[in-house]
Amino acid sequence: MQEEKQVTDYRYRLHFEKTGTFAYVSHLDLVRTFTRLFMRAELPLYFSEGFNPHPKMVFSVPLPLGMESTAELLDFRTVEKLDPVSVTERLCAVSPIGLEIRSLAPAEGKLSEIAFAEYTVTYAVPPGKAGEAAFSAFLTQERILAEKKGKDGVKTVDIRPMIERWERLSDTTFRALLSVSSDRFLSPDLFRSRLHAYFEERVGGPAPTCRMVRTAFYRSDAVTLFS
């Protein structure tokens, strides 16, 4: 096994969705799920050299457990060139429910170039006039302090610079663009909890229940889609 030299110059990027209960598959479990999915689809994966060969995979920014996404990306390597259309079909045929394979293409650039993630927030009922006023005032604050759990315990940080956009799409639908680069990472859960705390303060009641889904990634200019 170890002696064979593998040719490794094929890098592909898979675009997939995590929906329904599949959103409860954690990042670590996702790695295992994809390894087995690729083996079922008989992809000619590139395996790492050494004592415990394993396929190399890189995922886009981790998603909180339970959050759905239509924008997930996965980079992997193969020892043969793939036909994206037929391979996508093969993968779809052996995927668990909730893991939807959208497309496959040769990988361009690195996933670490992702700077922002877009989240679409859909409220069960319209937040109303007062609510919308609170939402639009949210970003006018100079600082938005939040407690962030890190390696060295809980820290208070200003998350305002990490919120690129927060905008209304319709009565019930809103969109956030949050920084997810490695040095400035804002978790969508933390954003939502600060937003809703602000809402409650201003409106005097809790925000309606909502569903938050990650819907896109952007490059550092916050305008160009990353795919």
Next chain:
Amino acid sequence: MELSELFPLVQKPGRYTGGEYNICMKDKSAVNLRFAFCFPDSYEIGMSNLGLQVLYHCLNLAPDVWCERVFAPWPDMEDRMRENGVPLFAWESRDPIRTFDIVAFTLQYELCYSNVLNMLDLAGIPLLREERGEEDPIILGGGPCSYNPEPLADFFDVFSIGEGEEALPELADLLKRMKQEGRYTRAAFLREAARLEGFYVPSLYRAEYREDGTLASFSPTEEGVPAVVRKRVISDFNDPKYIPTKPFMPFIDTVQDRVTVEISRGCIRGCRFCQAGHVTRPLRERTPEVVDAAARETYRQTGYEEVSLCCLSVSDYCGIDELTDRLLAWTGEKKVNLSLPSMRADSFTKELMDRTSAVRSSGLTFAPEAGTQRLRDAINKRLTEEDLFHAVDLAFDYGKTSVKLYFMNGLPTETDDDIRGIADLGKKVIDRFYQNPNRNRKKPPSVTVSVACFVPKPFTPFQWEGQNSREELERKQQLLRESITSRKIRYHYHSADVSYLEAVFARGNRKLGKVLLRARKKGLRFDAWDEYFRFDEWMACFAEEGVDPDFFALREMGEEELLPWDFIDCGVTKAHLLRERRRAYEGSPTRNCKEGCSGCGADRFGECLCKKKNK
């Protein structure tokens, strides 16, 4: 409240979401029988159980039967369910299981009995069979512990004794037919079920007791119900139809998560404490072709990175070389590991080691079970010190530095010398390491000595033996601790309290039903988990019900005594068990089945491998 609303509130929601790859989904409107297969322990343990995969597969072969999985919700989830009025559900459909036709529990070990009752309660099903009505499901039990079903007789409508691949679909079919023909009532169904081979209906038998608490008689209450329940054995162990090649795959990390194919049933060894080795006879092996084909297809359907073989002793499998050749022919190129569990030190070879990923792990495990040759002869574990040294030498040649050794204490005829022998054997294994010129010089050796407490089990030559008292077991544990002088030996032992409770229920009778009911009322659950095991509360349950647990665990049962499980014919005869018990006290081992048949009686249930070999 919707079940899915509870997911964000609990640890590891992946335990409850369902939707795993390869699960069986069916159209409810096209199904005539709903079957809930309950594993009364955590999702992670249950999903690792091969029996569940096998029976799920066999039941779902019928298009109009839908078998679904159910596990014991972890206490955090159970609490949320009770708070929000969410009843116990089936993992595939999320429908409450109290609406099902059959709710089955696999009984893998005695300490899960409290979970069985807790799960019935959480499902909203009356615990006592006497209290169930026509609308309630039939509660079915099966698995290893059903070889003595008596402690659970108050709670179960019917037990399946022996192998379930053919028996469970037959029972499901009977119920379905009776409902379709409009002649189903619980009583009518159970009366017919009792006449099927391999089924025991507790309500149709009466147990009477003597003043000393022992059984006076045990007999059917009506004509046509068999006095002896014969276990079931499948008609053709090589029939690929019974091998699940599309196993459901958990998303979350579980104990066993790989391609597993069962290669044999029964065991040639007949270790005198071992229930599995006796009740699974006659000996049968699947051919290497059948196993290899099943492994390939399972790999194709799963993409697992490891293939493992399941049986009681892998190195006793006749076709092991041919099988490993066949498997290695395709696993290597696909980067799939081959692992061989339960290797015996006396048939452990360099060839086997070369072939498996045992080479990759850092250590190996062997089970001498006893510390001296005398005691090993008495329990019929014929492994010699030389066998063990040969095996560890090989392991050390390969650069391994750690060896795990399994033992038992409290075995019949055991003396303090036997206990000290355990420490001695551990020390000798360390010495072997330093005498080995090929040893790994970068790491010091480590030997882990892991000691379980002997629990007398039905259908073993030691079924009559009293267990050592907890105080005596603890004294022996302490003696061993003092006898181990090397700091390179790590010592683990099992709780005597847990083993005691296991013995009570392993050899119990119907009088334990009220104790279990009280344990349920006290909220006891997950007894197999240290953090939930409440020994004092269990003892209180016995005291409050006026049941003496020592009577079941510690008492030596009489050879003439009618034992609670005597009405079951498991294949091996009582005469054989008695002969083996005598030989234990004489210190004589018995030849293994490959060397010659010892007449255990299991060949009445089908051709035994020992007979084939000797033809």
